[in-house]
Amino acid sequence: MDTVFIDGLAFAAPLFIMAIGGIYSEKSGVTNLAVEGFQGFGAFIGSLVAVILMPQMGSDNQMVIVVAMLASMIGGAVYSLLHAFLCVRFRANQVISGVVVNILAAALTTFFTSVANQALTGAASNKFVLGVSDQVTVPVLSQIPVLGWFFTDMYPYEWFIAVVAIAAWYLMYKTSFGMRLRACGENPQAVDATGGDVNKTRFISVVISGALCGIGGICYAYSISANFSPSIYMGFGYLAIAAMIFGNWNIPTTAAVCLVFGLARSGGYQLCLSMGLSSNYSDLFLMLPYVLTMILLVFFSGKNHPPKAAGVPYDASDR
Amino acid sequence: MQDDYIIDMRHITKRFPGIVANDDVTLRVKKGEVFALLGENGAGKSTLMSVLFGMYQPDAGKIYLRGEEVKFDSSDDAVAAGIGMVHQHFKLVDNFTVAENIVMGVEPKKRLAGFLPCVDIKEANKRVKDISEQYGLAVNPTDMVGDLAVSQRQRVEILKMLYRNAEILIFDEPTAVLTPKEIEFLLDIIRGLRDQGKTIILITHKIEEIKKVADRCAILCRGKLVDVLDVASTSVQHMANLMVGREVKLETTKGEPHFGKEVLKVDHLTVRNADKFEVVQDVSLSIHEGEIFAVAGVAGNGQGELANTIAGMQDAYKGTVTLDGKDITSETVRNRVEDGVAYIPEDRQGMGVFMNLPLDENLALRRYYKEPFSKGGVLDHAKIREFADDLIERYDIRSGQGGRTITRSMSGGNQQKAIVAREIEQHARLLIFVQPTRGMDMGAIEHIHDQIIAERDRGAAVLLISLELDEVMQLADTIGVIYNGKLLKTAPASTMTSQEVGRYMMGVADND
Numbered sequence: 001m002d003t004v005f006i007d008g009l010a011f012a013a014p015l016f017i018m019a020i021g022g023i024y025s026e027k028s029g030v031t032n033l034a035v036e037g038f039q040g041f042g043a044f045i046g047s048l049v050a051v052i053l054m055p056q057m058g059s060d061n062q063m064v065i066v067v068a069m070l071a072s073m074i075g076g077a078v079y080s081l082l083h084a085f086l087c088v089r090f091r092a093n094q095v096i097s098g099v100v101v102n103i104l105a106a107a108l109t110t111f112f113t114s115v116a117n118q119a120l121t122g123a124a125s126n127k128f129v130l131g132v133s134d135q136v137t138v139p140v141l142s143q144i145p146v147l148g149w150f151f152t153d154m155y156p157y158e159w160f161i162a163v164v165a166i167a168a169w170y171l172m173y174k175t176s177f178g179m180r181l182r183a184c185g186e187n188p189q190a191v192d193a194t195g196g197d198v199n200k201t202r203f204i205s206v207v208i209s210g211a212l213c214g215i216g217g218i219c220y221a222y223s224i225s226a227n228f229s230p231s232i233y234m235g236f237g238y239l240a241i242a243a244m245i246f247g248n249w250n251i252p253t254t255a256a257v258c259l260v261f262g263l264a265r266s267g268g269y270q271l272c273l274s275m276g277l278s279s280n281y282s283d284l285f286l287m288l289p290y291v292l293t294m295i296l297l298v299f300f301s302g303k304n305h306p307p308k309a310a311g312v313p314y315d316a317s318d319r
Numbered sequence: 320m321q322d323d324y325i326i327d328m329r330h331i332t333k334r335f336p337g338i339v340a341n342d343d344v345t346l347r348v349k350k351g352e353v354f355a356l357l358g359e360n361g362a363g364k365s366t367l368m369s370v371l372f373g374m375y376q377p378d379a380g381k382i383y384l385r386g387e388e389v390k391f392d393s394s395d396d397a398v399a400a401g402i403g404m405v406h407q408h409f410k411l412v413d414n415f416t417v418a419e420n421i422v423m424g425v426e427p428k429k430r431l432a433g434f435l436p437c438v439d440i441k442e443a444n445k446r447v448k449d450i451s452e453q454y455g456l457a458v459n460p461t462d463m464v465g466d467l468a469v470s471q472r473q474r475v476e477i478l479k480m481l482y483r484n485a486e487i488l489i490f491d492e493p494t495a496v497l498t499p500k501e502i503e504f505l506l507d508i509i510r511g512l513r514d515q516g517k518t519i520i521l522i523t524h525k526i527e528e529i530k531k532v533a534d535r536c537a538i539l540c541r542g543k544l545v546d547v548l549d550v551a552s553t554s555v556q557h558m559a560n561l562m563v564g565r566e567v568k569l570e571t572t573k574g575e576p577h578f579g580k581e582v583l584k585v586d587h588l589t590v591r592n593a594d595k596f597e598v599v600q601d602v603s604l605s606i607h608e609g610e611i612f613a614v615a616g617v618a619g620n621g622q623g624e625l626a627n628t629i630a631g632m633q634d635a636y637k638g639t640v641t642l643d644g645k646d647i648t649s650e651t652v653r654n655r656v657e658d659g660v661a662y663i664p665e666d667r668q669g670m671g672v673f674m675n676l677p678l679d680e681n682l683a684l685r686r687y688y689k690e691p692f693s694k695g696g697v698l699d700h701a702k703i704r705e706f707a708d709d710l711i712e713r714y715d716i717r718s719g720q721g722g723r724t725i726t727r728s729m730s731g732g733n734q735q736k737a738i739v740a741r742e743i744e745q746h747a748r749l750l751i752f753v754q755p756t757r758g759m760d761m762g763a764i765e766h767i768h769d770q771i772i773a774e775r776d777r778g779a780a781v782l783l784i785s786l787e788l789d790e791v792m793q794l795a796d797t798i799g800v801i802y803n804g805k806l807l808k809t810a811p812a813s814t815m816t817s818q819e820v821g822r823y824m825m826g827v828a829d830n831d
Contacts, residue, residue: 193410194424
């Protein structure tokens with residue numbers, strides 16, 4: 001049971017921070033299918049920085065992970081400028097922009113990984129081999145029943161994500177910037193009428209989205225595969241979008257949905273092991289979150305309230 | 320004398336491609352008065368106020384505010400100078416509270432835990448409540464805007480201006496969306512604002528309201544200022560003539576009705592919406608040849624669904640609809656049209672026309688699949704154009720390129736004219752008109768009313784659904800008042816006064 005929860009949380013946390021990224025963009029009125037691309041590109045930059053630093057700092061040095069995480073935030077943010085420019089400045093179709101941004105990210109990062117490997121090691125490989133993040137158990141706190149799970153064998157990034165998530169919630173619901181952001185996704189004319197700048201707000205929101213997705217990407221690179229390769233694009237970004245939708249674009253609800261997805265995944269894996277099935281079947285069980293998505297779709301589709309103005313470029317002359 | 324005028328717009332000219340919206344207009348408004356701006360659609364009222372509000376820059380002319388010349392680059396500048404405007408389309412966020420909507424952009428702030436900046440929503444609620452009480456606006460700061468009625472939303476917009484310390488308040492057609500009772504309440508608010516020293520500019524084409532609330536009135540016609548009048552000493556007829564630029568008749572004249580056979584019979588009809596809520600409940604009515612049956616009611620009481628169900632756009636849950644003795648309850652829309660139903664839907668742009676098709680094709684929409692417009696499945700565009708040109712001329716439908724004009728580029732009033740022309744030209748047995756004159760000016764309304772009466776006199780049965788009580792009273796032979804999906808009262812029009820109808824519209828049931 002402990003393992004199911006601990007593994008589930010390790011999967012759910014990065015998913016959650018990417019879903020918040022999606023929420024930031026969509027709440028401001030920019031449809032975001034580009035979560036997958038943002039997280040992949042962010043992870044690429046973070047991993048690149050890590051492989052450059054590791055020879056100097058030592059491959060087990062946990063500081064590398066901290067620096068890599070910051071680098072992946074910046075990487076995600078910079079890459080998201082592409083989506084922001086296309087959707088906000090050039091008023092492109094936001095769905096198409098999202099898809100293009102994803103495809104481009106996969107192509108660019110695969111290419112540059114090989115180029116970088118060639119330059120760094122002389123061998124062309126499409127993988128950056130990363131160290132493994134330490135898992136930390138907090139002495140006393142981990143003994144508390146149930147609550148103790150949150151302090152047992154934790155990757156430090158899980159706590160970092162919790163802090164960033166709270167900050168993101170605060171910014172969105174308690175500050176005047178957040179108020180304007182949410183209004184931009186519902187009725188941008190209302191923001192314009194009160195002297196706010198709709199396009200600027202949306203632009204900033206998309207860039208925040210990129211930074212948050214970048215965190216999610218590097219966490220997956222470190223925790224699940226311990227390397228960066230094209231397999232980073234295995235659909236976690238889309239799963240984050242699904243979590244955002246089932247969470248009704250609400251940060252706390254989305255957290256719960258991500259946890260369910262995480263537990264479904266780790267539970268499925270443990271189930272596979274306990275049934276003594278060969279590892280060939282584990283892939284089948286790892287499908288659980290996606291099957292769950294399809295089932296949830298049937299039940300929740302009618303009850304959702306997406307931001308009203310999401311997907312519509314703002315035109316000040318539409319009165 | 321100069322100082323008496325808080326607003327002084329001198330020789331304002333504003334041109335748009337192909338049209339002079341304001342032609343050398345000079346307008347002076349005194350501090351603390353209610354000043355009305357009267358004119359038909361397209362007379363240039365809204366443009367003039369948009370110039371004052373900084374949304375447009377004038378091509379010529381100067382604006383003085385409190386005696387000093389001002390130049391507004393955007394409406395933000397105008398707001399900073401103490402001008403506020405309530406637009407026709409409210410600019411509110413549905414999933415925000417009233418207070419959040421009002422303070423957005425100038426929120427009261429506080430520091431959480433001593434350093435984290437955040438919006439002080441308690442303080443916002445308090446300030447909004449205070450202003451609401453001061454001016455008798457009766458809005459609750461913590462209500463969700465999405466749950467509010469239209470009249471309440473409008474008051475939120477008023478509060479938004481007052482919160483920003485507006486001295487001059489511009490109202491753009493504020494009563495177009497309100498019920499008679501709500502209009503009275505709004506006019507009271509406007510009087511209250513004036514009494515507390517605010518200057519009010521009221522854009523409208525409803526002369527009655529000007530009579531009730533305004534001190535002075537400027538009349539615009541085709542971009543030019545016709546006259547500025549003292550309201551108390553000017554007759555309604557005189558104002559109407561100046562506004563239209565010719566003699567108008569304020570009352571529609573219609574002859575005695577001659578009822579024939581029963582055309583439409585609706586029997587215990589119940590309609591459910593998507594949430595399984597009964598929006599039309601057990602409605603029965605019957606309309607004869609030569610009869611105009613008008614359904615009066617406040618918006619959202621089921622009249623739209625009633626019309627949709629008779630026209631075949633929505634399914635009946637219970638009950639039957641019979642046309643000339645034939646049960647059409649589950650007929651397709653096309654079969655109903657073939658049987659003689661014409662329909663002008665409420666949502667003209669969504670259901671009435673294809674916005675991206677040219678006007679001539681929209682005009683032929685009811686018959687395009689039949690000879691002579693279509694032979695063996697191929698459209699005959701020459702015939703369609705010929706038919707359209709005839710309608711365009713007879714119904715005075717104005718557009719840039721005649722029948723080839725893409726419908727989207729036409730004005731709303733002319734789109735409506737096109738739908739009315741198309742439906743009347745079917746010479747149907749039953750005509751269902753939902754708000755046929757919405758958004759049209761007096762001249763055009765007069766024309767459409769004449770058309771409706773002509774159809775009645777030809778022997779058609781007319782079901783008229785209107786939110787304008789005046790229109791109901793003018794045209795109806797029989798009035799049915801709908802409230803909460805039920806037909807509360809049905810009676811010959813000659814036996815009811817507009818006050819009585821108004822009471823039923825508010826849901827006051829019969830005592831006898």
